[in-house]
Amino acid sequence: MIIKRLIYIPYYLIRTKWNLFFRYSGFVKKKKKISYFRLYKDVIYTMLKHNASPLDYFSFRFYDLPEEEWDNYPCTGFMYEYQLKMNPKDQRMVLHDKINFLTLFNDFSGRKWTTLATLKSNKQFAIQFLREAGEKLVLKNSTGGAGKQVEVIAIPSDIPESVIKIMEANHFDLAEHYVVQHDALMKLSPSALNTIRIVTQYLDGRAIILLAFLRISVNSSVDNLSVGHYGVNFGAAIDIETGVIYGPGVYLDITKPDVYYHPVTHTPIIGFEIPHWGKCKEIVIKAAMLTPGNRSIGWDVAVTNEGAVLIEGNHNWNLLSMSPGQRGYKKEFLQYSSMI
Missing domain, CATH: 3.30.470.20 (ATP-grasp fold, B domain)
Structure with missing residues (x-):
């Protein structure tokens, strides 16, 4: 089991946001009045015992929990394997x-949407789409995640070329009407x-x-x-x-x-x-x-x-x-x- 978990270590070392890690380390050291040696020992322990990334120790507030409760939390390696299954x-x-998502779940989406390809190929549709959008438009990269490659813009006009230019410059391929909460x-x-x-x-x-x-x-x-x-x-x-x-x-x-x-x-x-x-x-x-x-x-x-x-x-x-x-x-x- 330990050998299998060691495979994750290079991935964690590459992907960890070390600026956050050291900022969190300083915060916990001061809050809990413990040494960096003790803190980093616990981090390494959670990596080996619980298949945790270095940041998991902080994100789940393990420093405030008794050790017997740490195993209640599905850390990064566990979640990767779980979601893969x-x-x-x-x-x-x-x-x-x-785009695939909106196609399958269109009845639940509650908003109009279109692709960059459609805006470029059908100007009459594009004009109508923009006129019906209201004051804002949501532009996305269809495969972006975690809130990345998403931008909310004020519609500059009902001239599609202006929106198309923004989408092309930012690698957006999906446009949606803004949902009013x-x-x-x-x-x-x-x-x-x-x-x-x-x-x-x-x-x-x-x-x-x-x-x-x-x-x-x-x-x-x-x-x-x-x-x-x-x-x-x-x-x-x-x-x-x-x-x-x-x-x-x-x-x-x-x-x-x-x-x-x-x-x-x-x-x-x-x-x-x-x-x-x-x-x-x-x-x-x-x-x-x-x-x-x-x-x-x-x-x-x-x-x-x-x-x-x-x-x-x-x-x-x-x-x-x-x-x-x-x-x-x-x-x-x-x-x-x-x-x-």
Whole structure:
């Protein structure tokens, strides 16, 4: 087992954001009043024992947990193997490629969309598409992930050439009408479309919801939690049954304090009720049933005044999705894996 895990070490060494690692190390050393020797010994131990990346130790706040609880958290290596089993490579393209995704889940998307190729080949359609878009347009690279290669622009005109030029210059191949979020979410945080991450697990012909949290923007045009080295936006865990946020907002940047009131709008985080929560759950369950070849999916859902719409689905949803709720799901994953 240890030998197998050693294979991951070169990957971790290459992919780790070492600037974050050393910043987090300094923070934990000061907070816990421990030596760097003790700290790095624990990091190496988690890498060998729990197949963790160097940042997992900090991201899951292992420094605040007794060692016997560390095994409750599915670290990077475990999650890679789990998602590879649950979402085989030959099944992933429907989720990985946003154009394929919107084609299959068009009935749940709640918005109009088109490709760069269509805008270039059909000028009359392009003009109409832009006129109907409103004030904003979302441009994406269809295979980009983690909020990367996404840009929200104010529509410069109804002349397609101006939008086409922007798309070509930035390697965007997908354009979508901007989704206007529910009034309650607009009051909470108006700077971006604040989406809900809901993770589903497909089992024996049915789908269940495992966890959910709201991504909350702070003066950012996108809500992704990785923006600004994890320190701009934050997440807040949602009670699956009630749709109510039950804890403070949590930044993935461990040096930042928990959030009880939105720093801009001052809206309380705990107790915030997700509008149309029943529809949010319904839409991801229906979507999960359409792609049973992908058993573990992290869905991004937006809520409008009319209901819930599906933004995208992720076959390699980030294990940091668990951080806002600050609990592990490894035992559940082991159970689900044994059933496949």
